Amino acid sequence: MKLDLRPLLAGERLLVFDYELPLEVDPEDTSSFLYGVSFPSPMKVSGEITNTAGYMRMTLTMSVNYQTECARCLKPVGGCFTLDLEKTVASRDMLSDPFDNKYDDYAIIEDGFLDMDEPLREQIEMEFPVRFLCKEDCLGLCPKCGHDLNTGDCGCSKKEIDPRLASLGPLLAKLKEEENK
Ligand SMILES: [Zn+2]
Numbered sequence: 001m002k003l004d005l006r007p008l009l010a011g012e013r014l015l016v017f018d019y020e021l022p023l024e025v026d027p028e029d030t031s032s033f034l035y036g037v038s039f040p041s042p043m044k045v046s047g048e049i050t051n052t053a054g055y056m057r058m059t060l061t062m063s064v065n066y067q068t069e070c071a072r073c074l075k076p077v078g079g080c081f082t083l084d085l086e087k088t089v090a091s092r093d094m095l096s097d098p099f100d101n102k103y104d105d106y107a108i109i110e111d112g113f114l115d116m117d118e119p120l121r122e123q124i125e126m127e128f129p130v131r132f133l134c135k136e137d138c139l140g141l142c143p144k145c146g147h148d149l150n151t152g153d154c155g156c157s158k159k160e161i162d163p164r165l166a167s168l169g170p171l172l173a174k175l176k177e178e179e180n181k
């Protein structure tokens with residue numbers, strides 16, 4: 001959505017907005033920050049921009065329902081992710097130095113409009129947790145048989161023999177035999 005800021009630029013003091021922004025994740029794109037996550041319904045965006053004698057400040061809340069899987073046991077995990085955001089709203093020519101570090105804190109007005117969607121999508125990508133657990137102490141899956149260890153032990157030996165060392169076994173046994181002679 002593009003917010004029409006012309007009334008604010010003309011002296012209005014408040015703009016309230018409330019809309020829905022669909023978040024699409026390409027399920028094939030493994031490089032995406034949101035890989036493995038799906039959003040069954042659009043993200044809700046609501047907030048306001050206040051204008052205090054030309055100084056414009058935007059506060060907003062985004063919330064979206066997500067579906068993904070536990071990073072350890074792959075069980076489905078879902079919930080609602082909420083993010084609050086606060087930015088100064090300014091047109092490019094109002095910024096004294098566009099390379100200022102604080103530049104990221106600005107929402108930039110272009111021709112009287114504020115393009116919301118792309119910056120908000122980027123924000124979600126940056127802030128969305130990289131991994132979810134079904135519970136804090138999820139035990140995950142057995143690396144050998146894939147059994148869900150949360151439901152009990154599978155009986156697999158937890159001792160892992162490095163395959164590169166496995167061939168040394170018989171040799172070591174032989175050396176020990178020699179020693180004992
Ligand atoms: Zn789990």
Ligand SMILES: [Zn+2]
Nearest residue numbers: 142145154156
């Ligand atoms: Zn097992």
